[in-house]
Amino acid sequence: MAYFTLSFLLLLIKFASSQQISNPITTEDCNNRWIYIRGLPSSFNLDLLAKCSEYPLFDDFCPYLANHGLGQKTHSKSRSWYRSDPLLLELIFHRRILEYPCLTNDPNVANAVFLPYYAAIDSLKYLYGPDVNSSFQHGTDLFEFLQSDEPEIWKKHMGHDHFLVMSRPAWDFCQPLDNDPPLWGTSFLELPEFYNVTVLLPEGRAWPWQEHAVPYPTSFHPPNLACFDAWVRRVKRSRRTSLMLFAGGGGIGATPNIRRSIRTECNNANSSNNGNNTSFNKTNRIYSKICNIVDCSNGICEHDPVRYMKPMLQATFCLQPPGDTPxxxxxxxxxxxxxxxxxxxxxxxxxxxxxxxxxDKYPEFSLFIPKEEVVFKGLKILDVLMAIPRSEVRKMRDSVVELIPRVMYRRHGSSLGLRTKKDAFDTAIDGTLQTIKDKLNNMLEVEH
Incomplete structure (x- = not known):
C-alpha cells in the first residue's frame, strides 16, 4: 500500500512538472522576473523520495510525502492543517514553483535559473548512511551534470544566476573539505564550484555569503482566502490566559543553559503563584497561568501541531531559546x-x-533578552514581560498577526484570492530575484 501511494505521488509530481510552462501568464508584469527551471535527471530529486525509509538512524519520512510534501492532514475534515515535516521544504518549494506565473522555456531570457535538486534529502546518505566518509563528494555529481548537459546555461554567468533550496541548516553542509576524519555534515557549501549559487535554507551562517534563510514550513497551508481569514479571526479573538509559553525539549540537565533557566523560572513562578495573592495576580488578572511548558522532548510535537498550537493561541509571549542550532x-x-x-x-x-x-521591524513584533543576562546574571524573564504596558502588548500582537501571510506556505493550487497575499514562497522568490540581479549588476560594473 505504501509503495502504491508513493508511486502515485511521483506520477502526480512528474505530471505537474510536465505542465510547468502551461500555466497562464497573469496580468503580473514578468519583466526581470523570468525563471527557468533546469531540467535535472530524476536521480537528483524524485528518485530520492522513493528512498524515504532507507535510513535506519533517521526517521522514516514516507508518511510526510503526502499532498506534495505538505504531509497528511491532521484530521480528515481539515482544510488547512497538515503534519508537515521541515525536511520536505525542497519538495514543497519545487511544487510551488511549477505554479509560478513567470516561467520560461528559454534559459537565454531567464533572469534566474532554479535547480530542483533535493539537496538535504540527498545528504541523508552521507549524514546517516554508509557513505558518511565520502561526504566531501556531496554535490559533485550535480556539478558534473551541469557542466556536461547544456553547459552554456551554467557558463552564461558561471552559476551567479542559479539558485536552489536546502531544507536543513547551513551547518549541515559546511564541513571543511580537508577534515580527516570527517566530522558531522557534508561539504556542499564548501565546494568552490557552488560559491556563486544562491542557496535558500531555514538557517544560514553568521556570515551570509551564499545562503539566505527562509521560514521553516509550519503545519498551516490554507487553500483559499476564506480559510486564511477564518484562522486570522480565531487568532485575534483567542483569549490569552498564559503570560508566557515554552514549547520544546531540553533544559533538564545540570549544565547552565537558557532552556534550563526557562524551565526553572517557569516551575518556580507557577509554584509560588499557586493559591497566593501575589503582585502578579493583582496586576495581571487576565492571566490564569504565568508560564506554560509544552514538553516536546524526543520529537513528540514534530508532526502533531495540536499539541502546541492551542497552547500558543492561549499565550501572550512564546519563548524561543536556541537549541542545537540558533x-x-x-x-x-x-x-x-x-x-x-x-x-x-x-x-x-x-x-x-x-x-x-x-x-528594523523587530521591536514592533518581538522581544530580545540576551541569554547571558538570564543564565549568568539572574535576570528574570517574567520581570521583563510584566514591565511591558498592556497597550504596547496589544500593538505587538497586531504586528505579529500582520506577519502571518509572510511566514506561511500556502497550499499549492490555492485560490486566486489567496494568491493576492504574498506568502513565504513569494517573498523568497522576490528576494532571490533581487539578489541575483544585484550580483549580475556588480559583475557588469567590475567588467567595465
Whole structure:
C-alpha cells in the first residue's frame, strides 16, 4: 500500500512538472522576473523520495510525502492543517514553483535559473548512511551534470544566476573539505564550484555569503482566502490566559543553559503563584497561568501541531531559546498563532530572515533578552514581560498577526484570492530575484 501511494505521488509530481510552462501568464508584469527551471535527471530529486525509509538512524519520512510534501492532514475534515515535516521544504518549494506565473522555456531570457535538486534529502546518505566518509563528494555529481548537459546555461554567468533550496541548516553542509576524519555534515557549501549559487535554507551562517534563510514550513497551508481569514479571526479573538509559553525539549540537565533557566523560572513562578495573592495576580488578572511548558522532548510535537498550537493561541509571549542550532521552527508556529516571540540570540531570527522579518521591524513584533543576562546574571524573564504596558502588548500582537501571510506556505493550487497575499514562497522568490540581479549588476560594473 505504501509503495502504491508513493508511486502515485511521483506520477502526480512528474505530471505537474510536465505542465510547468502551461500555466497562464497573469496580468503580473514578468519583466526581470523570468525563471527557468533546469531540467535535472530524476536521480537528483524524485528518485530520492522513493528512498524515504532507507535510513535506519533517521526517521522514516514516507508518511510526510503526502499532498506534495505538505504531509497528511491532521484530521480528515481539515482544510488547512497538515503534519508537515521541515525536511520536505525542497519538495514543497519545487511544487510551488511549477505554479509560478513567470516561467520560461528559454534559459537565454531567464533572469534566474532554479535547480530542483533535493539537496538535504540527498545528504541523508552521507549524514546517516554508509557513505558518511565520502561526504566531501556531496554535490559533485550535480556539478558534473551541469557542466556536461547544456553547459552554456551554467557558463552564461558561471552559476551567479542559479539558485536552489536546502531544507536543513547551513551547518549541515559546511564541513571543511580537508577534515580527516570527517566530522558531522557534508561539504556542499564548501565546494568552490557552488560559491556563486544562491542557496535558500531555514538557517544560514553568521556570515551570509551564499545562503539566505527562509521560514521553516509550519503545519498551516490554507487553500483559499476564506480559510486564511477564518484562522486570522480565531487568532485575534483567542483569549490569552498564559503570560508566557515554552514549547520544546531540553533544559533538564545540570549544565547552565537558557532552556534550563526557562524551565526553572517557569516551575518556580507557577509554584509560588499557586493559591497566593501575589503582585502578579493583582496586576495581571487576565492571566490564569504565568508560564506554560509544552514538553516536546524526543520529537513528540514534530508532526502533531495540536499539541502546541492551542497552547500558543492561549499565550501572550512564546519563548524561543536556541537549541542545537540558533533557529527554531517554533518561531513561525508562534507567529502563526499570534504569539509574540521572545528571542535570546540575534542569530535565532534577526540575523537570519531579513526578507521575511525585516530587521528594523523587530521591536514592533518581538522581544530580545540576551541569554547571558538570564543564565549568568539572574535576570528574570517574567520581570521583563510584566514591565511591558498592556497597550504596547496589544500593538505587538497586531504586528505579529500582520506577519502571518509572510511566514506561511500556502497550499499549492490555492485560490486566486489567496494568491493576492504574498506568502513565504513569494517573498523568497522576490528576494532571490533581487539578489541575483544585484550580483549580475556588480559583475557588469567590475567588467567595465
Amino acid at each position: 533557529t527554531r521552527r517554533s518561531t513561525f508556529d508562534a507567529i502563526t498563532a499570534g504569539c509574540i516571540p521572545v528571542f535570546f540570540e540575534e542569530l535565532s531570527a534577526k540575523m537570519q530572515y531579513r526578507w521575511h522579518l525585516p530587521e
